[in-house]
Amino acid sequence: MKRIFGLILAGMVLLSACGPKGEGVQAEGYWMRSGLKDGNSAAYMMLTNFTDQDVALIGVSSDVATAVEIHLSSMGADGTMQMAQQESVAIPAGEALELKPGSYHVMFVGLTKDLNVGDEVTLTLHFEGYQDVTLTVPVQDAAEMGGSGMDGMQGMP
Numbered sequence: 001m002k003r004i005f006g007l008i009l010a011g012m013v014l015l016s017a018c019g020p021k022g023e024g025v026q027a028e029g030y031w032m033r034s035g036l037k038d039g040n041s042a043a044y045m046m047l048t049n050f051t052d053q054d055v056a057l058i059g060v061s062s063d064v065a066t067a068v069e070i071h072l073s074s075m076g077a078d079g080t081m082q083m084a085q086q087e088s089v090a091i092p093a094g095e096a097l098e099l100k101p102g103s104y105h106v107m108f109v110g111l112t113k114d115l116n117v118g119d120e121v122t123l124t125l126h127f128e129g130y131q132d133v134t135l136t137v138p139v140q141d142a143a144e145m146g147g148s149g150m151d152g153m154q155g156m157p
């Protein structure tokens with residue numbers, strides 16, 4: 001009897017290894033840039049929608065900045081990086097949205113304090129079609145994360 005139970009368990013582990021790993025909307029690999037009080041910063045992450053319904057990221061809140069916005073960076077016609085605020089970013093069912101330097105990011109405008117490497121920032125993601133997701137995001141060195149350059153490093157992600 002014990003042996004049969006063990007086999008069933010092993011089968012379940014195998015199944016879960018093959019299928020989608022996770023449920024709901026999950027954030028992974030999240031980090032944010034260090035920054036100085038009154039300056040700006042940005043957070044990045046991979047968001048995966050494991051639900052069978054489309055959801056959309058519609059806002060982010062945190063108390064470390066006077067404004068927290070969703071931005072999309074892109075190369076302008078004149079060859080400079082530009083950022084546009086996004087009201088909402090769709091994540092279709094079963095798909096992932098990557099927020100990364102040079103692309104989508106969470107923008108922190110007007111930091112209320114210095115953010116040093118090693119600090120942690122609480123951030124709440126708001127979705128349409130899904131519940132809020134709160135994360136504790138580590139502050140990391142952008143150069144180490146391969147994030148400097150393109151994403152606007154004159155203090156602007």
Ligand SMILES: [Cu+2]
Binds near residue numbers: 042157
């Ligand atoms: Cu931005």
